[in-house]
Amino acid sequence: MELRQLPLLLLLISNIHSGHTEERPKPNVTIKPDHHVFRGDLVTLRCDIYDEGVTSWRYNWYKDGSTSVFSERQEHTFSSVTESDAGKYFCNGTETEGSRRSNISDEVKLTVSVPRAVLSVSPQKWLTEGDPVTLICEVNGSSTGWTFSWFTVTGPGIGNHYELLSDSSRGAGGKYTVSSADLNHSGVYVCRAERDKTAVYSNTQPLWVTGVSPPVSLIISPSRTQHFTSVSLSLSCEDQSNSDGWTVRRYTDSGRLEDCSSLRWGSQTGSTCTIRATVPSDTGVYWCQSESGETYQHVNITVHIGVILESPVHPVTEGDNLTLRCFYPYISPPKLRADFYKDGSLIQSQTTEMIIPTVSKSHEGFYYCKHPETGESPKSWISVRGSHSSGSHSDSQISVLHILSSALAACPYLIVTVVLIYKCCKMRGKTPE
Template sequence: MELSQLPLLLLLISNFQSGHTQERPKPKVTIKPDHHVFRGETVTLRCDIYDGGVTSWRYNWYKDSSASVFSERQEHTFRSVTESDAGKYFCYGTETEGSRWSQHSDEVTLTVSVPRADLSVSPQKWLTEGDPVTLICEINGSSTGWTFSWFTETFSSGSRNDYELLSDSSRGAGGKYTVSSADLNHTGVYVCSAERDKTAVYTPYSNTQPLWVTGVSPPVSLIISPSRTQHFTSVSLSLSCEDQSNSDGWTVRRYTDSGRLEDCSSFLRGSQTGSTCTIRSTSSSDTGVYWCQSESGENYHPVNITVHCESVFLFLFISLTVYNQYTGLLNKSRIYCSVTYTTVSNLRADFYKDGSLIQNQTTEMIIPTVSKSHEGFYYCKHPDRGESPKSWISVRGSHSDSQISVLHILSSALAACPYLIVTVVLIYKCCRMRGKTPE
């Protein structure tokens, strides 16, 4: 027999002689308020031993694989729990005025995390004026007991941007901020935060979530030169805010794919003169959504612009004869795939809308009459060149059928004018020559 087993044998003999050979009780550990808590909350561990034959116990608490007792109380409380307090806990007890002891309890796991707010949007971040939209703020690992606040991100000249509390922030108290009818001025970048009721637990600001709202007749238009939404690197790009009455007081701003909110003066290689922003030499980091902001902070006419290196690119061409830069109305769109700096006329590719194949192995796709159903993300795929970046087509309004017909007739008539004039001249000359022929 090993020497380490001798004390246990003597204690068993003592218990047997005293008539206390009944089974040792097993403690039960409880954690309040929960097994998963957030940093800063108060947490209490409790050890209960149910045995009618023992009037008083001395408790021993252990954590993880440590052999040291860190507490001898029935309840142990962490007043402001931290991540270092996370772990596996168990307890056992010894009789205060006797020689009995309990079994070890089962281990319980305490998880401590930093509360994090995650912001999402439903149904989508690109909207047409009048559409409903809901911002959803969720807390990791918890769903109750939170009060929410809602903010828009505002540009700051410093290294970090500021956040402005929404005036009706309280209506998003349940974790959902709903707009039943989106307005043009709902365009912006949003964040949320939350605090735990009756505790001092706060979340940092959530991830940013942009909303882009387009309308039938925005008060200002963002004019892009060259006139397309997909661009290549190392070229000059100009963006101008043009108002129907004047073009003063507008600033070009953007929200990049990396989540940065910037104005033109802070762009790399960017400068603003009046209401025109110029990027001297584009790079892939210039990819993002651009819009016009007024001096009072109103945001209008967001446009998704992508800048990429050599790959397959999707360009959107709009017929200028039926496109109004101020109303945003359009009737015809021509889409084709291009490679690098020049158009490849014989490039056959598959065209997709919102992830669904709509036309395959063709050099171009033409939408003869654009309607609301054509709104969405378009891109093309080529077996060798790869996949183009997605380009959003926003349909902000549509003409009536009669207006479309008239415009098409006028466009056709104008196209036929040169031929008509030549024909009339030839007929006139022919008639004069016949009139001069002697009888």
């Protein structure tokens, strides 16, 4: 027997010696709103004693086997519960105008935890314009009574700033759905869960939307999404006028939103960001941002110590070829003969260069390469966008077919009309004056 249970046993023995236990009512203890609550919630313990012969009771509350009474009310309320209030509670009662006592109740356990909001995205965080997406905010271990607000992260650095979405209220139930994503939906999101006096913010969740014809290009040198450590990396935002009104920003895997100029080993000159010596913490999503706040050309860049995959920086156009290579920095030449995988499935083995001719939408997915001795590369998402030329050609074909079908449909009516006019004129010629 545990020592902490000894006071509870002594209290029970005391009750037995003061009379027959079977003649005494046994209290019933309830906890509202629940046995498992969160820090800051309002919690009420209630002790009910039912006995036909007694109309009024004085109540005694005990915690964790102690014989010390901490409350003498039928209902004991914690207006803002804390972790120190967690424990096992029980009660008994004494007749107000008499000497009768109740038995002690069964113990009930109150658990108090810190709420944690978890933000996720479905189906995925990388999207093409027009794709549907849903942000989902949930509180661990609880599903009722919470309302949710939605924010975007706007400020760089450790102390990120949150901006409330203008239509935040439509996601109050925990799901914020966009039926057709556009470039303006790219960003880093946060949700806030509230219930009674409790409010908690979630993790950050990025969402990246790729456009078909962005007004600016993010030029990366070397031109690939995965890079070795301790090398120089250049990122330039170039529009048609080569203007300097663009800033390179990034969102790292550690959840930080940063400008290039704030990086320890980075600097920005005009619209070009240069990282002098890459490190793994440089891994993240990089993009071009205008002076007015628009964001374009989001690229996921990975800095890795070992094997890397060389893949296109930007989405591949349908009908084009896709070329993938595998590199390892500690051999010369660094190109590896490796196995190539898509979404976890082997698609080509023991080759220095994998080429997929005539890419289609079905080739979208996560790619990586693997070598039996040097290891495997990180995964890179390769997206495929539709071809403008094929769409225009298809549209022109549809237009021609539409005209021909319309003309053919009108032919019978034209023939009938001509015949009727001819007959009418002929009858007029035969009519006497």
